[in-house]
Amino acid sequence: MSPITREDIGEIAVLSCDYPPVNALSHAVRKGYIDHLDAIRSDDAIKAVVVRCEGRTFHAGADITEFGKPPQEPHLPDVVMALETFPKPLVAAIHGTALGGGLEIALGCHYRIADPSAKVGLPEVHLGILPGAGGTQRLPRLAGVENALDAILSGRHVKMKEAAAWGVVDRLAGDDLKADAVAYAKEVVASGPRPTGDIELDGAKYDEAFFANFRKSIARKTRGFFAPEQCIRCVEAAVSLPLVEGLKKERQYFTECMQNPEAAAMRHLFFAERQVARVPGITKETKRRDIKKVGIIGAGTMGGGIAMNFANVGIPVTVLELNQEALDRGLGVCRKNWERSSRLTADDVAERVKYLSGTTNYEDLADCDLVIEAVFEKMEIKEQVFKKLDEVLKPGAIMASNTSYLDVDAIAAYTSRPSDVLGLHFFSPANVMKLLEIVRGKETADDVLATCLDMAKKIGKVGVVAGVCHGFIGNRMLSGYGREANLNVMKGAMPQDVDKAIFDFGMPMGPLTMADMAGLDIGYFNRQSMDRNSFDTRATDWLDRLVEGDRKGLKVGKGIYDYAEGSRAPVPSPEVEAIILEESAKLGLERTSISAEEIVERSIYALINEGAHILDEGIALRASDIDVVYVYGYGFPRYRGGPMHYADAVGLDKVYARLQEFASIDPDNWKISPLLKRLAEEGSSFAAFDQSR
Numbered sequence: 001m002s003p004i005t006r007e008d009i010g011e012i013a014v015l016s017c018d019y020p021p022v023n024a025l026s027h028a029v030r031k032g033y034i035d036h037l038d039a040i041r042s043d044d045a046i047k048a049v050v051v052r053c054e055g056r057t058f059h060a061g062a063d064i065t066e067f068g069k070p071p072q073e074p075h076l077p078d079v080v081m082a083l084e085t086f087p088k089p090l091v092a093a094i095h096g097t098a099l100g101g102g103l104e105i106a107l108g109c110h111y112r113i114a115d116p117s118a119k120v121g122l123p124e125v126h127l128g129i130l131p132g133a134g135g136t137q138r139l140p141r142l143a144g145v146e147n148a149l150d151a152i153l154s155g156r157h158v159k160m161k162e163a164a165a166w167g168v169v170d171r172l173a174g175d176d177l178k179a180d181a182v183a184y185a186k187e188v189v190a191s192g193p194r195p196t197g198d199i200e201l202d203g204a205k206y207d208e209a210f211f212a213n214f215r216k217s218i219a220r221k222t223r224g225f226f227a228p229e230q231c232i233r234c235v236e237a238a239v240s241l242p243l244v245e246g247l248k249k250e251r252q253y254f255t256e257c258m259q260n261p262e263a264a265a266m267r268h269l270f271f272a273e274r275q276v277a278r279v280p281g282i283t284k285e286t287k288r289r290d291i292k293k294v295g296i297i298g299a300g301t302m303g304g305g306i307a308m309n310f311a312n313v314g315i316p317v318t319v320l321e322l323n324q325e326a327l328d329r330g331l332g333v334c335r336k337n338w339e340r341s342s343r344l345t346a347d348d349v350a351e352r353v354k355y356l357s358g359t360t361n362y363e364d365l366a367d368c369d370l371v372i373e374a375v376f377e378k379m380e381i382k383e384q385v386f387k388k389l390d391e392v393l394k395p396g397a398i399m400a401s402n403t404s405y406l407d408v409d410a411i412a413a414y415t416s417r418p419s420d421v422l423g424l425h426f427f428s429p430a431n432v433m434k435l436l437e438i439v440r441g442k443e444t445a446d447d448v449l450a451t452c453l454d455m456a457k458k459i460g461k462v463g464v465v466a467g468v469c470h471g472f473i474g475n476r477m478l479s480g481y482g483r484e485a486n487l488n489v490m491k492g493a494m495p496q497d498v499d500k501a502i503f504d505f506g507m508p509m510g511p512l513t514m515a516d517m518a519g520l521d522i523g524y525f526n527r528q529s530m531d532r533n534s535f536d537t538r539a540t541d542w543l544d545r546l547v548e549g550d551r552k553g554l555k556v557g558k559g560i561y562d563y564a565e566g567s568r569a570p571v572p573s574p575e576v577e578a579i580i581l582e583e584s585a586k587l588g589l590e591r592t593s594i595s596a597e598e599i600v601e602r603s604i605y606a607l608i609n610e611g612a613h614i615l616d617e618g619i620a621l622r623a624s625d626i627d628v629v630y631v632y633g634y635g636f637p638r639y640r641g642g643p644m645h646y647a648d649a650v651g652l653d654k655v656y657a658r659l660q661e662f663a664s665i666d667p668d669n670w671k672i673s674p675l676l677k678r679l680a681e682e683g684s685s686f687a688a689f690d691q692s693r
């Protein structure tokens with residue numbers, strides 16, 4: 001049974017696609033279009049056609065589940081061309097989100113009518129590919145080159161008001177999109193087909209300089225990516241070639257993207273981001289608790305940022321601070337953050353501020369359904385806070401700690417209701433970063449976890465469930481990553497060499513620049529209370545010496561690097577270089593030059609190895625969850641899919657061989673994961689491991 005059915009209303013044929021969940025353009029759908037068009041072509045009773053979808057949305061794109069498999073005819077570009085060259089007028093009736101191939105289907109039609117709340121977009125670049133069914137050729141013709149470049153390179157969803165202003169949609173429907181589309185089709189019978197491909201593009205002003213400027217404008221954001229450049233080349237073809245030639249170029253660049261590892265990596269992330277919500281024991285039937293009012297303990301950077309997430313979606317949130325001055329300061333920062341946002345109007349800001357309140361009195365939190373503490377990272381302070389919350393909060397209130405390392409089970413034990421306690425580890429800045437580690441304590445109730453998983457999605461976060469260990473998933477993996485970067489400095493590389501190698505790999509900044517930005521004194525104070533046998537002091541003694549010499553990082557203008565007044569640009573410091581050489585010598589390390597490749601392997605393979613331990617211990621549910629943590633929480637390059645996907649791409653046998661070499665030199669630092677060893681020896685992968693769960 002074809003997903004596409006035909007209903008004739010007078011002289012208008014209405015083709016409706018019903019292929020849940022998002023009417024993806026699967027083989028059956030594509031074949032359905034061709035079959036129905038063939039029948040209608042020779043049916044003289046039909047003068048025009050409406051193309052629409054049932055369910056929540058118009059076609060949301062090609063069927064991503066078919067990617068990586070041999071493509072089956074009819075191919076999507078051919079379906080779109082069949083629509084465009086159809087001898088009778090075609091009206092697309094758009095609702096929901098017409099994305100990617102979905103918008104391309106609409107552009108292949110001759111007229112477009114949309115529900116005012118609908119959105120359109122070409123998000124293929126987020127999958128490491130490009131609009132491969134004519135979008136790069138037809139959208140510039142309809143919307144103009146600048147708007148088309150904006151839509152294709154940003155991949156954003158364009159609201160109907162803007163899409164109509166661009167000319168992508170001809171008219172907006174009333175309450176009955178289908179009836180209005182049929183009426184529109186009747187209107188255009190006389191005018192006949194209006195092929196988008198016939199629109200002439202005035203190429204003169206879009207010369208080399210124009211595109212060079214555009215490339216420069218997105219260079220920073222697209223550093224290391226492959227697909228964006230191919231997208232631009234397609235639009236250049238649209239400007240300079242007739243439609244058929246331009247489509248050939250588009251097909252060529254699309255194929256190159258599909259063959260590039262970036263496409264597999266970003267498709268992996270697309271599904272990984274949706275997998276995280278699948279947690280054993282949590283189903284649609286699992287009860288959820290209502291979150292109608294939220295409390296935050298602490299109005300500092302984290303507390304304020306966390307509070308903003310709830311106010312942003314209209315959930316009343318009360319921030320508690322110890323004194324009025326700190327409270328006013330914290331709430332003021334929230335308001336300033338909203339006012340500074342280019343995306344928010346004054347009304348938007350006011351709308352958010354009204355959900356944000358403050359208090360210095362715990363009793364005012366008594367009716368909160370969820371309270372998140374974001375106080376100083378000291379167990380003694382967590383103990384005071386949770387004992388107080390246990391006294392004050394109503395039964396059934398969820399209590400969460402924003403701790404980034406500490407033992408959530410120990411925190412839960414400070415209360416009489418540990419099943420209502422878990423960790424909600426936000427990443428700074430908490431109102432911006434999408435990652436939320438949801439730390440499941442051994443007693444955390446299923447409905448508490450389910451409630452927080454849903455809450456994460458509601459506030460626009462990607463909630464990844466982690467088990468309890470020091471640093472959960474992300475921060476635990478960071479320790480080896482940083483240790484190896486520091487040891488590379490002791491063994492022969494200078495900080496700028498290490499940072500450049502890892503920046504060129506695709507991380508947003510090098511680990512040593514990141515350490516300066518976070519403040520070297522944080523690690524220094526943590527180490528003072530730690531057993532010196534529990535970590536490799538060779539990696540940190542030189543940093544301790546910097547802190548003791550008042551080089552605490554960016555915030556004081558000098559750390560591993562020097563910083564000019566008011567500048568955040570790291571400058572290599574001769575003073576630090578001398579200290580590095582002295583500390584190396586003290587350790588008796590013979591300094592050798594270390595290749596950028598080895599610098600990257602040591603830090604990135606340390607991530608992978610620790611990730612494998614975390615997976616093996618059940619702290620993370622899937623390797624793909626670990627990828628989501630690193631891409632959304634630490635800026636791991638999306639075009640590499642995350643550390644575990646990257647390990648699969650390199651080949652676990654190769655990763656394992658290098659780990660063995662590192663372990664032969666530093667056995668204490670390199671405890672090779674038995675899981676990684678097993679998968680490597682079996683010629684398997686983390687992806688296969690995930691599928692086997």
Ligand code: T1G
Pocket residue numbers: 021022024060061062063064065076097099100101102104123124127129130131132133135274
């Ligand atoms: N193909 C297959 N399945 C898809 C899909 C798609 N395009 N989009 C979504 N799904 C599944 C998704 O896996 C999930 O499944 C369910 O639908 C609900 O999705 C030639 C080649 C449409 C905005 O990139 O952005 O066209 O987990 O949880 O939050 O140029 O899905 O329930 O089993 O995300 O409401 C271009 C991708 C493809 C759009 C809805 N299109 N999808 O968001 O629900 S490439 C896209 C989305 C292309 C052509 C090229 C979102 C959404 P399950 P969801 P949502």
